[in-house]
Amino acid sequence: MHDAAFQELEIISQAVGNFPDMVQGGGGNTSVKLNDELMAVKASGYKLKQVTRSEGFVLVNYKDIKDYFARADLNSDIDYEKDSTAFLKKSVVKVEGLRDLRPSVEAGFHSILLKYVIHSHSVYANILCCSKKGEEIIRKVFSGKHYNILWVPYVNPGFYLTLKIQEGIKCHIEKGGKFPKVIFMENHGLIVNSDSREEVIKLHEEVNESIKTFLHINSPYPEITLERVNDNTYLSRTTFLTDFFKNNLISPDYFDVVALYPDQLVYLNDNISVDGMDNKLNINTKTGEIIYKSSFSEAMTMEETLLGYVYVVSKIKQCNLPIKTMTPEEIGFIKNWESEKYRKTLIK
Known part of the structure; x- marks a missing residue:
């Protein structure tokens, strides 16, 4: 009908x-x-x-x-x-x-x-x-x-x-x-x-x-590449991401300090380990290596979200613009919001 x-x-x-x-x-x-x-x-x-x-x-x-x-x-x-x-x-x-x-x-x-x-x-x-x-x-x-x-x-x-x-x-x-x-x-x-x-x-x-x-953006958007290690481990081969983490000083609380929008909080922040291997998304800041310990669907969702976030941060910096981050109260709302918790459960 x-x-x-x-x-x-x-x-x-x-x-x-x-x-x-x-x-x-x-x-x-x-x-x-x-x-x-x-x-x-x-x-x-x-x-x-x-x-x-x-x-x-x-x-x-x-x-x-x-x-x-x-x-x-x-x-x-x-x-x-x-x-x-x-x-x-x-x-x-x-x-x-x-x-x-x-x-x-x-x-x-x-x-x-x-x-x-x-x-x-x-x-x-x-x-x-x-x-x-x-x-x-x-x-x-x-x-x-x-x-x-x-x-x-x-x-x-x-x-x-x-x-x-x-x-x-x-x-x-x-x-x-x-x-x-x-x-x-x-x-x-x-x-x-x-x-x-x-x-x-x-x-x-x-x-x-x-x-x-x-903004004089002429280059194509970076291509996403994930390499399968096994059914629950995937390695990022997205050069834009590995270069960013290798060439920038990223602290363990970086993603909480530089919180840009709700989807970052839903799909990334609680899943990230910086210079550790105890989470779903693990970043080695010395080598730039990114390892996902999750299903392919979840790894791809995190990779897409991570690339989008890093791309936005990088371009804001390149354009010499002042960054606007979310407040602790706004971050807390998203992290505790039932609707976003529900959405997060579906990425698997």
Whole structure:
């Protein structure tokens, strides 16, 4: 019955999901609205490249989700982080043939956007989103474009991020702007949305190419190579990574001190051992060697996330930009958030 819309979700998901410079591991999400009530949205923990017309997504009643956020009373004693997560689960509409999955925790902001939505963790966007000068540069790069942009200061993912985006859109329109088709989220990533499937894909490409041109990024993104040692041990042969760790002084707490965005915390920080061999991701700073003690799927997720993180850090440094890191409170929220713990369990 909804096969055409499900195929469209597959198309926009694959347009981004097959490129590790756009999404890493289970990061990013997509959605397509079918009518005035129903929306197909990527399932939590799934990789965008795993989304097909019959797998990796759920159908939700987005009208109910929009209404939920519109009537939220922040003066009440409701724990909206927990309550909204439970509400998103209840919004799922059962479809014969689809697995019983959990909607992306970001289905909230998908519900308030246009028909087609792509949310990526593009490394090029995050070079700016993770810089203190990011908003200033983005407004310069995209000045005069035919589409409106919105900058959203960092707020914890989930309920309050949806409210922040909702508030930002309202203020933008009240000031005379059109509905923003491009949204940059500080220390998080990029959202593009449109009522045209072709435009949303084209917009995502154009935004990233504009940033690359402005920052003079001409070299291709580093290629990822993992070498199998045995079923539960893999060796990184990604030269960009091994060179970085061999040529930079990395302390054991480096990843906690330089925390850039939620996916780093979900997929990397608790799994890393610097100059040790007692964790899933083990880095030798003298040789640059990186050894994974995990399944291939988990090793690849960590490798993609590690490369994205190191690439962003390196480019921020090359461009002489001031880095913007997450606060201890923001880090603590992500590490203790049930939704992110759930997503982390799925990478195996």
